[in-house]
Every structure is written in C-alpha cells, then in structure tokens.
Amino acid sequence: MCGICGFRADPGYDLDAMLASIAHRGPDGRGAWRSGGVALGHARLAIIDLAGGAQPMHSRDGAVSLVFNGEIYNYRQLRRELEASGQSFDTSSDTEVLLRMYEAHGERMLSRIEGMFAFVLHDARRDLLFGARDRFGIKPLYYTWDQGRFAFASEIKALLACGACRPVGNPKSAALFLTFRFIPGPETAFADALSLPPGTFFRQKGNRAPIVERYWDLPEVEPRTNEEDAFECFSGLLREAVSSHLMSDVPLGAFLSGGVDSTAVTAAMAACGHRPLETFTVDFRGAPSESVEAERTARHLGCEQHTVLVPPESLEMFPELLYHLDAPFGDAILLPLYLVCLEASKRVKVVMSGDGADETMLGYIHHEALAKLARPRMRALAPFMGLAAPLVNMLPVSLLDKAFNYPDSMGVLGRERLARLLARAGSPGGVYLLFASVFGEDEREALLGPALAGGEADARREFLEPLRRRIDQAPDPLEAAYRHDLRHWLPDNILTKLDRMTMAVGIEGRVPYLGDRLASFAISLPKALKIRGGRGKLPLRTHFQRNVVIPGRPEGGKKAFYFPLQGAYQDALNNLVAKYLSPGAINPHILDPRAVGRVVARAGSSPLLGFKQVFTLLGFQMWQERFGIRWE
Numbered sequence: 001m002c003g004i005c006g007f008r009a010d011p012g013y014d015l016d017a018m019l020a021s022i023a024h025r026g027p028d029g030r031g032a033w034r035s036g037g038v039a040l041g042h043a044r045l046a047i048i049d050l051a052g053g054a055q056p057m058h059s060r061d062g063a064v065s066l067v068f069n070g071e072i073y074n075y076r077q078l079r080r081e082l083e084a085s086g087q088s089f090d091t092s093s094d095t096e097v098l099l100r101m102y103e104a105h106g107e108r109m110l111s112r113i114e115g116m117f118a119f120v121l122h123d124a125r126r127d128l129l130f131g132a133r134d135r136f137g138i139k140p141l142y143y144t145w146d147q148g149r150f151a152f153a154s155e156i157k158a159l160l161a162c163g164a165c166r167p168v169g170n171p172k173s174a175a176l177f178l179t180f181r182f183i184p185g186p187e188t189a190f191a192d193a194l195s196l197p198p199g200t201f202f203r204q205k206g207n208r209a210p211i212v213e214r215y216w217d218l219p220e221v222e223p224r225t226n227e228e229d230a231f232e233c234f235s236g237l238l239r240e241a242v243s244s245h246l247m248s249d250v251p252l253g254a255f256l257s258g259g260v261d262s263t264a265v266t267a268a269m270a271a272c273g274h275r276p277l278e279t280f281t282v283d284f285r286g287a288p289s290e291s292v293e294a295e296r297t298a299r300h301l302g303c304e305q306h307t308v309l310v311p312p313e314s315l316e317m318f319p320e321l322l323y324h325l326d327a328p329f330g331d332a333i334l335l336p337l338y339l340v341c342l343e344a345s346k347r348v349k350v351v352m353s354g355d356g357a358d359e360t361m362l363g364y365i366h367h368e369a370l371a372k373l374a375r376p377r378m379r380a381l382a383p384f385m386g387l388a389a390p391l392v393n394m395l396p397v398s399l400l401d402k403a404f405n406y407p408d409s410m411g412v413l414g415r416e417r418l419a420r421l422l423a424r425a426g427s428p429g430g431v432y433l434l435f436a437s438v439f440g441e442d443e444r445e446a447l448l449g450p451a452l453a454g455g456e457a458d459a460r461r462e463f464l465e466p467l468r469r470r471i472d473q474a475p476d477p478l479e480a481a482y483r484h485d486l487r488h489w490l491p492d493n494i495l496t497k498l499d500r501m502t503m504a505v506g507i508e509g510r511v512p513y514l515g516d517r518l519a520s521f522a523i524s525l526p527k528a529l530k531i532r533g534g535r536g537k538l539p540l541r542t543h544f545q546r547n548v549v550i551p552g553r554p555e556g557g558k559k560a561f562y563f564p565l566q567g568a569y570q571d572a573l574n575n576l577v578a579k580y581l582s583p584g585a586i587n588p589h590i591l592d593p594r595a596v597g598r599v600v601a602r603a604g605s606s607p608l609l610g611f612k613q614v615f616t617l618l619g620f621q622m623w624q625e626r627f628g629i630r631w632e
Contacts, residue, residue, distance in 0.1 A: 002026045002055070003043040003503070004067040004141075005158045006120060007151035008129055008204060010037040013162035019043055021161035022154055024324075025069075025503045031055050033065050038122050038129070042067045047350060047508055050249055052091030057099055063124045066099050069154055070117030070139045071508075073244040073515065078112065102130075110201060110215040114244075114516040118196075120152055129204040135216045136356070136514045137185075137198030137491025140499055144192050148207035155500075156193050156326035160627070165192040169629045171455025174620070176463060178439045178447065181330035181616050182493040184463065189327040189623065191632070198491050218483055219524045230529055233521065234539040235547060241515030242268035245352060253278035253348040255340060256303065258293025260537065260544050261354030265512055267548045269352065270301045279303040280344045280351070282336040284310050285568040293553070300550050308343045310336045310563075315572040319622045324504040325496065328623035330438060330616030332563040338501045345505040355498055356513030359490040360522040362482060362536035366435035369421075370428055370478040371531050378425075385425040392419040408564065411606025413613075428477030429468035436489075438612050446595040447617075449588055451631045478527060486523070565611045566604075577614065580621040590624070590631065591617070 003025030005018040015032055019041045023030070026043025033040045033056040042055035048071070058065045072078070075094035082100050083089070089096055094115075101109040102121060107130065116138035120131035131152060133141045143152040144164045151164035159165035168191040173183045185195035196202060199216040224230050242265055246252065254266045256279035270277055281294040291307045298305035314335060321334050344351050358364055362371070372378055392400075393415060400418065401409050410418070417434060424430035434440070439447065441460070448456050467484065474480035495511070502509035513519065522530070522539060532538050565573050579585065581600055583593040596617055603610030623629070 002045050002067075002069045003154040003158070004041065004069045004118065004120060005151075005153035006038070006040040006067065006129075007149070007162070007164065008038050009149035009151065009164075012037055012039060013149075013151055013164055015039045015041050015162070017161040018151075018153060018158040021157045024506060025154060027506045029054060031067075033058075035065075035122070035124070040065055040067045040120065040122060045349070045503075045506060045508060047071065047248055047250055048093055053093035053095050055095060057093075057095050059099060059103060064099060064102060064121055065124075066095065066102070066119060066121040068095050068098055068117065068119040070115055070119070070134065071247070071510070072098060072113050072115040072117065073247065074114040107201065107215075116510070116514075118154065127205055129210075130201065131196070132201035132215065133196045133198055135199045135516060136486070136495070136519065138495050138499070138511060138514060140496065141196040142188065142193050143196060143202070143210065144194070145209050146192065150204050150210060155324075156188060156190055157323070159193055160190075165190055167628050167630060168192065169624070169631050171452045171631065172458040172462070173455070174452050175444060175448065175456040175459035177328050177330070177620060178444050178616060179433075179437045179459070179464065180489075180493070181438050181612070181619075182489075182496070183327055184488040185492045195492070198487070218486055219520045221479070221526055222524045224526060224529060227529060230525060231539055231542045234518075234525075235543045237515070237518040237521055238264065238512070238540075238543060239268055239271070241512040241518040242352075243272050244515060245510045245512045246272060246274055248350050250349040251278070251347065252350040252352070253280060253344055254303075254352040255279070255344075255354065256281050256294045256298060256305070257354070258290040258297065259354065260540055261357040261513070263297050263550065264540060264544050264548055265352050265354055266297065266301055266303065268512075270303070275302075277301065277303045278306065278344075278347050280306045280308065280340050282308045282310055282340050284336075284564055285312065296552055297550050306343055306347070308336070308340045310339055312569045312572040314339065315569065315576060318576070318618070319626050321501070321504070322619060322623045323626050324500045326500075326627075327496075328616075328619040329497070330612065330619040331493075331497070332565060332611075332615050334497060334501065336563055337497060338504065341501045341505050341507060341509075345507045348507065350508045350510060351502065353498055353509050353511050354513065355494050356490070356511045356519065357537060357540055359485055359494065360513060360519050361538070361540055362478075362527065362531040364485070364536070366432060367478065367482060367531060367536050368534050369435065370431060370481055371527070371536075372534060373425060373428060373431060374476070374478055382426040385422040389419045389423040392422060406608055408608040409606070410608050411610060413602065413606035413609045417609065427468070427472055428474075428481070429471035432471055432477075432481045432484075433464065433468055438609070438616050443595075443599075447591055447599075449590045449592055451589045452591075476527070482527075564607075565615070566607060573611075573614075576618055580618055580625070581614070585621065591620075 003022035007013045026045045028046040029044035031042045040056045056065050056067050072094040075097040079097050117134045118139040118141035170191045173187045200214050202210040202212045204210040256262050283291040471477045471480045498509045586593040603614045
C-alpha cells in the first residue's frame with residue numbers, strides 16, 4: 001500500500017512536491033524516476049517483501065518502469081506460472097510479479113490479476129504510459145490533462161502541489177455533493193481533475209490525450225436453482241477471500257463492530273489461525289454503543305480488543321480529515337473512522353474491514369424498499385399510495401419512529417420525505433433518489449447561490465435525470481439501482497473514506513468482501529438469493545447462522561453504524577456551525593445564507609436527516625476554506 005504519482009509534461013512538473021504531499025501514504029520510503037519529460041514517483045508503505053519491494057521498479061532491460069499501489073492477492077500463483085514459462089525473479093514482491101506479467105502478457109494481464117490496485121507504468125519501447133485501477137475501485141487514481149501535459153496521482157493534493165490542478169471548484173460536482181454527500185466519479189470536486197473509473201485502464205502517448213477503456217464490468221446475474229449449493233459456495237469463497245487477504249509481512253488486525261459483516265470476517269481470521277488477532281472498535285460518549293457487542297465477540301474469538309472513545313472536542317479535527325479526502329464529505333462517520341484507524345496504527349500496519357457486504361448483497365434500506373415496491377401487489381397499489389401521501393404528514397412522528405427501525409428520530413423532515421416517497425411509489429428511480437439524497441431538488445435550488453446554479457442544472461441533465469430514467473425503465477429497477485450503487489456509492493463514497501482514513505495514519509485497509517471471486521459470485525446471484533422477507537445479505541446471514549456462534553449475541557444483530565451528534569457532542573457541533581455556517585461565514589454567491597440558516601434551525605427537531613444536512617453543509621464549507629477554493 002502506497003502513494004503513486006507522476007506525469008508526462010514539458011516543461012515537467014515538480015515531482016518532489018507531489019511526493020511530499022502524499023508522504024503520509026508511504027512513510028517507509030520514497031522513490032523517483034525521470035526520463036525526458038516522463039516522471040514516476042512512489043511513497044512506500046512496506047507490507048510485502050520489506051527489503052526488496054522498493055519502487056519505481058524497472059525491468060531488467062530498463063524499458064519498463066512501474067509504480068504500484070495495492071496488493072495482488074494471487075501473485076504467488078502468477079509467479080509460479082511465470083517461472084514455469086522461464087521467467088526468473090529478483091525479489092519476492094507482488095510488484096515484480098506485476099511488472100513481469102506486463103512483460104509477458106501486456107494489457108491482457110488485467111484479466112489475470114486479483115486484488116486491489118492502482119498502477120502506472122512507462123513502456124519506453126512504445127513511448128506509452130499505461131495505468132489501471134482495480135475492478136471495484138478499492139484503490140484510487142486521479143489524473144489531469146491540459147494542452148499536452150498529463151499528470152496522475154493517488155490523491156488530488158499531489159496534482160495541486162505541482163500545479164497540474166488548480167484550486168477551482170466544479171459547480172456540477174457541488175450540486176451532486178449536496179445530493180449524495182459525496183461526488184460520483186469520474187467527476188471530482190476540482191474542475192481540472194478526473195477519477196479513473198473502477199475496472200478501467202488508460203493509455204497515454206506523446207502529446208495526445210489519455211484514452212480510457214474498460215477491461216472489466218460487473219458480472220451478469222446467473223440463474224441458480226440449487227439454493228443450498230449457492231450458500232455453500234458463498235461460505236467457501238468467504239473463507240478463501242479472508243485467507244488470501246491475510247498475506248502480510250507486518251502485523252495485521254481487524255475493525256470489529258457488533259454487526260454480522262465485521263464479525264464474520266474476524267471469525268474467519270480466527271478460524272485461519274491468525275494470531276495475535278487485534279480488533280478495534282469505537283464508542284460514543286453518552287450514547288448507545290456497539291462496543292458492548294464487539295467486546296463480547298472479541299472475548300469469544302480470543303481477540304485483543306481495543307475500544308476507542310470519540311471525544312466531543314475531536315470534531316475540531318474535521319477540516320484536516322477533509323484535507324486527506326481532497327473533497328467535501330458530509331458524513332460525520334469520518335471522525336470515528338479516523339480515530340479507530342489512528343488507534344490501530346499504534347499496533348498493526350494492516351487492518352481488515354467489513355465494507356462491501358452491504359453493497360454486494362443488497363444490504364441497504366433502499367434496497368429493501370425497492371424490493372418491496374417490486375412485489376406485484378405493491379405495484380398494483382402504487383397509484384393509490386400517492387393519495388395516501390398527504391395523510392402521512394398528519395401522523396405523529398413518535399408513531400412513525402416506532403414503525404421504522406432507524407437509529408434516531410426521523411422527525412418532521414423524515415415524515416415529509418416519507419410522504420414524498422409514497423407520492424413517487426410508481427417511479428422506482430424517484431424512490432431511489434429520495435432515499436439517496438440528503439437535499440432534494442427544491443432544497444438545492446434554495447441553497448445554491450448564483451455561482452453554482454448552472455452546476456445544479458448540469459447535475460440534473462447529465463446525471464440525476466438519466467439515473468432516474470434508467471432505473472424507471474429497467475426490467476428490474478432494484479437490479480439497476482443496485483448496480484449503480486456498486487459503480488458509485490461503493491468506490492466514490494465507502495471505499496474512498498476507508499482508503500483516505502487508513503492512509504492518513506500510514507496503515508493499509510483491506511476489504512475481503514470485495515475479493516474478486518467472492519464479490520463476483522455475490523453479484524451474479526439472483527436477487528431472490530440475496531434478499532428475502534425484506535432483509536438483504538441473505539448469503540452472509542445464512543453463513544453466519546451456520547458457522548459463527550457467539551454466545552449471548554442478541555437476535556437481529558445491531559442497528560446501522562451511527563454517530564449521534566446530539567447530547568455530549570452538541571456543543572462541539574454548535575461551535576462548528578457558528579464558525580462555518582453563520583451568515584458572515586457564507587459567501588452568498590456560493591450558498592444562500594438564509595437557506596442555510598433554515599437548515600440549521602430545523603435540524604434538532606429531525607435529527608436523523610437534519611444533522612446529515614447540517615454536516616453536509618459543514619463539509620462543503622470546510623473543504624472550500626481548507627483548499628482555498630475559487631469558482632470560475
């Protein structure tokens with residue numbers, strides 16, 4: 001796990017500045033290579049072959065030079081195949097296997113490698129820069145192109161540091177951020193930078209623009225008649241994925257909450273005989289906590305458990321977390337994630353995560369809602385649901401809170417959102433956007449100032465409306481929404497947060513549920529084998545019931561991971577609001593201060609959605625200030 005950067009430019013960019021800006025991704029070493037107008041840089045976090053894996057790595061004839069971020073989990077098998085064909089190796093690293101695979105197979109190598117990766121190589125024989133990103137986007141790669149000058153990096157801050165990218169905001173991305181709390185790729189928060197999509201590669205030659213092509217796409221659904229065989233296969237692939245992700249020459253631990261996802265991974269690690277098994281979770285002051293269940297699980301599995309308390313004053317760290325993300329993020333979960341990574345970094349250099357289970361196995365509430373709306377009876381009732389929508393706003397919020405298993409009160413805002421959902425029951429795409437959006441269209445129109453109004457129009461025309469139509473017109477709307485989540489919610493939100501918060505403290509995060517064979521198998525399962533009775537993650541829940549026994553574990557597991565911003569954290573939140581969301585702190589050309597004030601004023605009465613909205617606006621304001629953003 002590392003940071004990579006480089007360019008083809010004449011005059012060249014400052015490679016040393018690029019490397020300095022991503023030094024946190026690779027505290028164990030730094031390497032640079034320059035040839036003519038081409039340069040490659042590497043900041044190393046040493047995980048495999050500590051002595052021999054330095055980069056940039058070069059072929060024996062010096063024609064191919066490579067920088068690589070990630071892990072190739074099947075590199076030993078690939079090495080054996082290459083050795084059988086006559087290849088020899090100078091190191092025991094997966095980096096050298098990647099280099100030799102390119103020499104042997106060229107671009108076709110991408111169909112053979114399994115793992116998480118972003119790499120770029122220069123092939124002097126073809127005057128070619130060639131780079132790729134893994135299938136699910138676990139590892140990041142950004143690039144810029146401007147008048148014959150090309151640059152790339154693991155983080156946008158490296159492009160900013162060398163001048164390849166300007167601190168100019170992207171209005172379309174701003175509108176998308178206020179919709180989703182993250183920015184769907186390939187757009188980024190910056191006007192000059194793009195994200196290389198998951199499962200794609202690029203070629204860049206001479207002074208020509210890079211050409212991006214797809215080498216892998218999500219697998220199609222495969223009909224399966226034998227449910228028992230499918231669940232047995234899933235269990236075997238989960239064990240295989242966890243086992244392969246244990247490869248490491250440095251200490252390795254796991255994030256452990258009270259939920260099925262992380263518990264199943266930790267139990268599989270224990271079954272593989274991994275010792276010592278150090279686990280990490282978070283606790284919130286004065287609020288319901290998942291730490292009790294995590295500690296019970298840790299004791300049963302023989303883990304060395306470490307619980308991290310999130311102090312209220314730590315909210316002041318949020319601007320620096322956004323610096324690591326290079327983008328506005330509206331999810332307060334960043335803070336506990338960062339703190340648990342910081343604690344883990346004191347004891348391990350690699351940590352396993354349960355991310356990817358919800359995304360690959362229909363585990364989110366909007367998946368469950370769309371599955372229910374797809375039932376024949378519900379489709380028949382859809383025209384009548386709109387008639388019932390006004391009645392919802394007459395129901396007591398306390399009654400609705402009892403009916404929905406949310407971690408906090410839905411409040412008046414949630415009740416209004418529910419009424420809108422019923423009104424749109426005949427449009428699965430509209431329902432999806434209601435679930436996915438933190439601010440609706442009318443709210444965004446009120447919030448956005450003149451400088452960003454055009455971005456809202458672009459976001460609707462180029463992204464939001466096509467998404468709604470695509471889901472509405474799909475033969476299976478749930479499948480269409482699910483695949484959209486895999487292409488955007490997973491890489492651009494979930495995996496981005498994990499990568500940046502682990503890398504900020506110099507550790508590597510791994511996601512066994514996104515092991516290539518396990519994830520592809522889960523995606524290929526018919527939805528009837530992923531979601532049943534209104535509950536998703538059926539293969540994982542079945543595996544858990546059969547193979548993971550935790551004495552005293554309550555039925556149903558835990559609620560969604562949730563950071564409560566009231567109680568002990570209210571004063572700290574109020575301080576951030578006063579600093580970033582007061583009328584004097586807001587540029588009226590960017591955001592409307594009165595609309596922002598209304599969002600802040602109503603948040604306390606609708607904590608579930610209201611505080612998400614407040615934190616979304618905070619994230620936007622903090623990011624602008626931290627990066628000195630201007631709008632053109």
